[in-house]
Structures are given as C-alpha cells and as structure tokens.
Amino acid sequence: MRVLVTGASGNVGRFVANELLLLGEDVVVAGTSKQKLTELFGNDVEAVTLDFTRPDTFKDATENIDRVFLMRPPHLGKAKDxxxxxxxxxxxxxQLVVFLSLMGVSRNPFPPHYRIEKYIEQKHLPYTHVRPGFFMQNISGVHAKEIKEQNKVCIPAGNSETSFIDARDIGLAIAKILHQPEKHHDKAYTLTGKEALTYHQVADILSNVTGKKINYEKPSMLAYRKYYIEERQLDPTYVTVTMMLYLMTRLGTAKAVTADFSELTGKEPTSFKQFALDHVAAFK
Ligand SMILES: NC(=O)c1ccc[n+]([C@@H]2O[C@H](COP(=O)([O-])OP(=O)(O)OC[C@H]3O[C@@H](n4cnc5c(N)ncnc54)[C@H](OP(=O)(O)O)[C@@H]3O)[C@@H](O)[C@H]2O)c1
Structure with missing residues (x-):
C-alpha cells in the first residue's frame, strides 16, 4: 500500500516524501499544482491533485492509500477548512494519519491546529500528532528578503528564545513514524532543535556565516503587521496567525528543548549554525 504526502511541495512535505522514498516506501505526492510536484519529484513519483477546499479532488487522491501525512496550508486559517x-x-x-501540528498546542486552544487534532481524534482515525517548534526554514524563506536586502531580521519576538528545528529533520522523523505505523498509534511528539536561541543570537550566527553585519531590532507587533501586509503584501490571515504565534513566543512557549527527535531517529538535530551554512545563498 501507499503513503499519501499532502503539501508535498511545502517546507516539510518535500522532506517527508524524499525520506519515505529512501526507506523504500511507495509514495504519492499531493498538492494543488501537479506541475510543481512533477518539477520537484520527477516522473517516477506519482503526483495527484489534492485541494482541501475542493472535495471533488479527494477520492482520486486517496486511491489505494493506507497512511497519510496531513498538513494544514498556512493560508487556511480556520480549523474547519x-x-x-x-x-x-x-x-x-x-493505518495512520500523521498530522503536522504545532509545539505547545495541547495547552493552547487558539491556533487552528488544536481543533484539528481534536477533530482527528473524534473521528477515531489512528493518529500521530507531530508538534514541531519554529522551522529554521522561516528564516531562509519568508524572512530572507529583509536579511538579504536590508541586513536585518524582521520578526516581532522581542528578547524571547526559540528552539528552532530544521524542516529536513521534521521530514525524517515523520517518515520514520509512517514507516512503522503500529509503533506510533495515538501518540504525540514535540520536535525541537538542540538549543533555544534569541533572535539576537540568530542575527549573530547569520552575520558570522554571511560575513556581513545582520541586525535584530526587535520590531513591534504593529510595525511587523504593517510591513508584512502593506509592503510585502502577504495574506492578512497568515500575518495575523503568525502575530499570535510570536505573541506566544514572547511568553516563552517556543523555547522548550525535547529529546523526541533523537528518540525517533537516533540522530542529533541539526544546529542553527549548520542550517545557516547550508542555506547561506538565501541570505547574501
Ligand atoms: N513555519 C513554522 O515555523 C511552523 C512551525 C510549526 C508548525 N507549522 C505548521 O506547519 C504547517 C505548514 O506550514 P508551512 O509554512 O511550512 O507551509 P508549506 O508547507 O510551505 O505550505 C504550502 C503547501 O501547502 C499546499 N497547499 C496550499 N494550498 C492548498 C490547498 N488548498 N489544498 C491542499 N494543499 C495546499 C501547497 O501545495 P501547492 O503549492 O501545490 O498548492 C504547499 O505544498 C502549517 O500548518 C503551520 O502552521 C509551521
């Protein structure tokens, strides 16, 4: 039987799919753009159209599937989507649905992930909730533009700490879970990196790796909102959800370090310095 990887072109989905292929699994990659998937995975991996907002795409996408990696696209801000x-x-x-959730969500009902977890459980699906901390790829993705062009990190997290995890590591851990589904029924794991860093430390590491001075000026929530909606023209729902997450971060909810990644994979999590070295081109 086959494993369906939703959001397979996304930050985590692409690594889940690649790690499953390395484990010899039969993988079906899904997303709204089949073309994007074929460009990423080539013609040897089956690609299907799946749009969570279009029930007419569901049946074909789940043909002969017995395990699913399920992610919530960031712009779908409501759990009921x-x-x-x-x-x-x-x-x-x-056999198993692995849901990409969010660190700390068992004690925080505000992000949509909380209700999605509960809904999966109510539906009696065999589940594993994977709750990662902030992805290192946020820095090389959505926040790279300001680092590259203005030499600054534009994130409203104050002086708080974050135990960033590399999305490559999340993909590996999820593939291991899907490969041995019976071991992980109805469990939840919190995946973090090996250390909690402030954004001042993030800026220092990026400065060392790029050879240019990168600053962290602790933007206010309001300045962040105005900039990302008006200048960067990002979706306001997405910006609002991220503001809520950075508010939680300021309250200290993003700094815990867990051993779950090492226990699942037998490996050490990637350090932020190694990540920055691997992605240096994104910051220069
Ligand atoms: N970023 C973080 O630090 C962090 C931390 C913890 C948890 N999370 C959670 O992880 C999840 C993924 O976040 P991300 O930022 O990494 O996103 P992402 O994976 O980059 O999201 C984009 C993916 O969603 C797919 N997609 C978009 N619209 C879709 C639709 N209507 N139906 C089906 N698929 C659709 C896209 O496929 P196409 O391009 O083919 O449409 C693409 O593969 C979110 O729920 C987020 O809250 C994120």
Missing part, C-alpha cells in the same frame, strides 16, 4: 478532508479520511481504512 480541514474538516471535509478529515471526514473523507475517516471513511477509509487507514
């Missing part, structure tokens, strides 16, 4: 697809999954005979 994901319910039709979860309902569809609950009507199939599945």
């Amino acid at each position: 994901m319910y039709p697809f979860i309902d569809h999954l609950s009507e199939r005979s599945l």
Whole structure:
C-alpha cells in the first residue's frame, strides 16, 4: 500500500516524501499544482491533485492509500477548512494519519491546529500528532528578503528564545513514524532543535556565516503587521496567525528543548549554525 504526502511541495512535505522514498516506501505526492510536484519529484513519483477546499479532488487522491501525512496550508486559517478532508479520511481504512501540528498546542486552544487534532481524534482515525517548534526554514524563506536586502531580521519576538528545528529533520522523523505505523498509534511528539536561541543570537550566527553585519531590532507587533501586509503584501490571515504565534513566543512557549527527535531517529538535530551554512545563498 501507499503513503499519501499532502503539501508535498511545502517546507516539510518535500522532506517527508524524499525520506519515505529512501526507506523504500511507495509514495504519492499531493498538492494543488501537479506541475510543481512533477518539477520537484520527477516522473517516477506519482503526483495527484489534492485541494482541501475542493472535495471533488479527494477520492482520486486517496486511491489505494493506507497512511497519510496531513498538513494544514498556512493560508487556511480556520480549523474547519480541514474538516471535509478529515471526514473523507475517516471513511477509509487507514493505518495512520500523521498530522503536522504545532509545539505547545495541547495547552493552547487558539491556533487552528488544536481543533484539528481534536477533530482527528473524534473521528477515531489512528493518529500521530507531530508538534514541531519554529522551522529554521522561516528564516531562509519568508524572512530572507529583509536579511538579504536590508541586513536585518524582521520578526516581532522581542528578547524571547526559540528552539528552532530544521524542516529536513521534521521530514525524517515523520517518515520514520509512517514507516512503522503500529509503533506510533495515538501518540504525540514535540520536535525541537538542540538549543533555544534569541533572535539576537540568530542575527549573530547569520552575520558570522554571511560575513556581513545582520541586525535584530526587535520590531513591534504593529510595525511587523504593517510591513508584512502593506509592503510585502502577504495574506492578512497568515500575518495575523503568525502575530499570535510570536505573541506566544514572547511568553516563552517556543523555547522548550525535547529529546523526541533523537528518540525517533537516533540522530542529533541539526544546529542553527549548520542550517545557516547550508542555506547561506538565501541570505547574501
Ligand atoms: N513555519 C513554522 O515555523 C511552523 C512551525 C510549526 C508548525 N507549522 C505548521 O506547519 C504547517 C505548514 O506550514 P508551512 O509554512 O511550512 O507551509 P508549506 O508547507 O510551505 O505550505 C504550502 C503547501 O501547502 C499546499 N497547499 C496550499 N494550498 C492548498 C490547498 N488548498 N489544498 C491542499 N494543499 C495546499 C501547497 O501545495 P501547492 O503549492 O501545490 O498548492 C504547499 O505544498 C502549517 O500548518 C503551520 O502552521 C509551521
């Protein structure tokens, strides 16, 4: 049987798919753009169209599937946007659904992930909730533009600490879970990096790696919102969800360091310095 990887062109999905292929699994990669998937994975991996907002895409995407990696696209801000697809999954005979959730969500009902986790459980799907901390790829992705062009990190996290994890590591841990589904039924794991860093430390590491001075000026929530909506023209729902996450970060919810990644994979998590070295081109 085959594993369906949703959001397979995304930050984590691409690594879940690649790690599963390395483990010899039969993988189906899914997303709204089949063309993007074929460009990423070539013609040897089956690509299917799956749009969580279009139930007409569900049946074909889940043909002969017995395990699913499920992610919530960031612009789908309401938990109920994901319910039709979860309902569809609950009507199939599945061994495991691994949901990409969020660190600390068991004690925080505000992010959509909280209700999505509960909904998966209510539907009696065999689940594993994977709750990662902030991705290092946020820095090389959405926040790279300011680092590259203005030599600054534009994130409203004050002096708080974050135990960043590399999305490559999340992909590896999730592939290991999907490869041995019976071991991970109805469990939750919190995946973090090996250390908690302030954004001042992040800026220092980026300065060392790039050879140019990168500053962290602790922007206010309001300045962040105005800049990302008006200048960068990002989706306001996405910006609002991220503001809520940075507010939580300021309250200290993003700094815990756990051993779950090492226990699942037998490896040490990637350090932020190594990540920055591997992605230096994104910051120069
Ligand atoms: N970023 C973090 O630090 C962090 C930390 C913890 C948890 N998370 C959670 O991780 C999840 C993924 O976040 P991300 O920022 O890494 O996103 P991402 O994976 O880069 O999201 C984009 C993916 O979603 C797919 N997609 C978009 N619209 C879709 C739709 N209507 N139906 C099906 N697929 C669709 C895209 O495929 P196409 O391009 O083919 O449409 C693409 O593969 C989010 O729920 C986020 O809250 C993020």
